[in-house]
Amino acid sequence: MTTEKPSQQQHESQTCRDTDPAPINEKRLLRKMDFHLMPVLTLLYLFCFLDRGNIGNARIEGMEDDLHLKGSQYNWALTVFFFTYTVFELPSNLVLQKVRPSVWIPSLMVAWGVVMTLTGIVTNYHGLLIARLFLGVAEAGLYPGVTYYLTMWYSRHEAQLRQAIFFSAASIAGAFSGLLAFAIGKMHGVGGYSGWRWIFILEGIATVIVAVVAYFALYDYPDTASFLTADEKTWVLRRLKMQFSENGNVVPDTVEFKWKYVWDAVKDWQVYMAVLMYYSTMCPLYGISFFLPTIIRDLGYTSSTAQLLTVPPYVTAAVAAILAAWYSDRMGQRSPLLLFHIGCIVAGFLVCLAGSQRWVPGLIYFGVFLAILGIYPAIPAIVTWLSSNLAADHKRSAGMAIHIGLGNFAGAMASHFYRTSDAPRYILGHSLELAFGVLGVLVILVTRFAYDGINRRRVDKLVRLRPEYSGSELAEMGDKSPTFRYML
Incomplete structure (x- = not known):
């Protein structure tokens, strides 16, 4: 008589049921966590x-x-x-560790x-530089902190959807930014201030108000969350420990902080x-x-119309990011859809270049639209792919901060891609964004093959650990443990 080998998620759920005092409805608990977090x-x-x-x-x-x-003073302010x-x-x-x-x-x-209000x-110009x-x-x-925070609640098999929901706020912010700027710009002259000043002042005040609410609305970690029962806390913590190895292998447990992990x-x-x-x-994002408002305005639209035309791409991108993340979590892999998203960025800027060469404003707008549809689903996929493949917790926290920190140098570079002297065609800017998109395609392919090769070389056992390693030694190794499997 033969039995079917259980899947990773089935194994995790069964393990949790065996150790918990009461059965846990996984979908209901995840919805509960989503609602509160x-x-x-x-x-x-946002x-x-x-x-x-x-x-x-x-x-x-x-x-x-x-x-x-x-x-280039505006570019340097960015x-x-x-x-x-x-x-x-x-x-x-x-x-955040302390x-x-x-x-x-x-x-x-x-x-x-x-700072935003001020x-x-x-x-x-110098005052603007200091403020920035x-x-x-x-x-x-915020971003590296919340990215790490989510890994302390959700397993890597469901993380991208939550990262996408969280990051979709960036695309919604792009849409809101245009709408708010359109409305707030009408306050020009109120209190003796120009409309652009009111954009900063009102949005800054709103930020402080939301922050005060967040002191009371944000939870810490599963073991202290008041909305979870004792059984639910046990279940959540147990499944987090079981998430990093396939075929039921024991996963490195959380260890105390050491500079070694950094x-x-x-x-x-x-x-x-x-x-x-x-x-x-991130170069295309920034x-x-x-x-974007300047690019659209230079296509021949008024400032007010340009603000409004920024909205449709961002709204569509937010929906696309969530749908793509849901499917990626369901598929259990990150690289295939990520490759498709980066491909959209490449295609989008190719279209922008074609439209700029022949000066077809509608084609340029479509190219930007297509690029945005690739950008916003891709970023949470990249962040989740790395966070899924870093262990233990302290290494993941440091690794995500290094990744996002160094990655955000892209913003410093992109600040100079679209120069005033290149308006309205912006050939240089579109070409540079295209080059970074092609780089992304190549790096994704290399990383995927590297992960796959490492997984193949590691032992393939169900639960039994390699006898030459103790549990504490495996914990010290983190993602270098022979029981660890990289997510592809």
């Missing part, structure tokens, strides 16, 4: 990206003229944000809300492959978010 996290990132990118809307509402910006943003991401995630998320994350939000009263530097410091910890992340090849993938999406 995802709305707050999504709202936080305001984060809204406050980061609204400078593009302020620009076409008169900021450039009022501050007497000349030449660039300096990433200097501090990149430097402070890893320190912020290390602080300070509760419900305290640290809202505190960061209060800080950048205050940006509305700057009077010259401090905005980078304050915002640095160093392990620093020297891990997969972190840097993920950084290159990140460049292939190029689009900072310059």
Whole structure:
């Protein structure tokens, strides 16, 4: 008599049922977690990206003229944000190891809300630079922090959907940014302030208000969550321990913090492959978010119409990101759909170049639309793919911060892709974005084959550990353990 070998998820569920005092309905518990976690996290990132990118809307509402910006000064105002943003991401995630998320994350939000509000009263170029530097410091910890935070709640087999829901706030922010800028721009002259100043002031005040609410609405980790029962806490923690190995292998348990894990992340090849993938999406992301209103305006539309025309691509991208993540989680692999998304970026900028050469505004707009449809589903896929393949917890925290920190140098580069002197065709900008997209395709293929080769070389046993290693030694090895399987 033969029996069918259980799948990974079946094994995890069965293990949890065997050790828990009462049966747990997995789908119901996941919905419960989603209800308590995802709305707050999504709202936080919506305001984060809204406050980061609204400078593009302020620009076409008169900021450039009022501050007497000349030449590449606007581009440098974008660039300096990433200097501090990149430097402070890893320190912020290390602080998160010591300070509760419900305290640290809202505190960061209060800080950048205050900076954003004060940006509305700057009077010259140097004041704008200082504001953007401090905005980078304050915002640095949110994205890597929440990315790590989600891995402490959800297993890697369901993580991309939650990352996509969270990150979809960036595309929704792009849509809201245009709508809000269109409405707030009508406040020109109120209180003696220009419309672009009100964009910063009102959105900054709203950020602080949301941050205060987040102190009370954000939970810490499963073992202390008040909305979970004791049985549910046990089940969640157990399945997190069982997520990293296929075929029922025991997974490295959480170990206490050591600087060794930071160093392990620093020297891990997969972190840097993920950084290159990140460049292939973040350069287009920031190029689009900072310059899309200007690109559309230069197609021949008024500023108000340009603000509104930014909305449809972002809304469509948010829906596409969630659907793609759902399917990727269901499929149990990251690279196939990720390759498709990067392909959309490549195709989109090829279309933009074709439209720019023959000057067909509608074709350029379609190319941007297609690129955005690739960008926003790709980013959570890249982040989830790396986080799924880093263990133990402290290495994952450091690795995600390094990945996102170095990856955000893309913003500093993309700030100079679309130069005023290249308007309205922006051949250089579209060409550079295309080149990064092609780079992404190549890196994804290399990483996929590398992971597959390593998995093939590792032992293929069900539950029994290799006898030459103790449990503590396997825990120390993290994702280098012979029982660990990389997700493809």
